[in-house]
Amino acid sequence: MSKMDNLRAMREAKYAAAQKRSAEAPARPKAPVAPPVAPPVAQAAPPSAEAEPATGEELCGHRNMGGRTCTRERGHAAKSHRYS
Numbered sequence: 351m352s353k354m355d356n357l358r359a360m361r362e363a364k365y366a367a368a369q370k371r372s373a374e375a376p377a378r379p380k381a382p383v384a385p386p387v388a389p390p391v392a393q394a395a396p397p398s399a400e401a402e403p404a405t406g407e408e409l410c411g412h413r414n415m416g417g418r419t420c421t422r423e424r425g426h427a428a429k430s431h432r433y434s
């Protein structure tokens with residue numbers, strides 16, 4: 351018998367024992383199954399609904415009625431938005 355065979359035999363014995371244990375032991379009464387709670391990831395959503403994906407430079411990001419996006423820089427001084 352090689353060492354690997356020994357290891358495998360030990361592992362199989364352990365596995366069998368574990369199977370037997372779990373089969374014999376009924377569900378533990380004081381161990382309620384905790385439902386998987388979704389982590390609160392969506393809590394800190396940034397309030398900027400108009401945020402555009404970062405393209406290297408900050409854009410105004412204002413959208414006109416046609417669905418186009420203002421291409422001026424963010425916080426531009428010009429009163430009008432520019433859609434191009």
Ligand SMILES: [Zn+2]
Pocket residue numbers: 410411412420421422426430431432
């Ligand atoms: Zn703009």
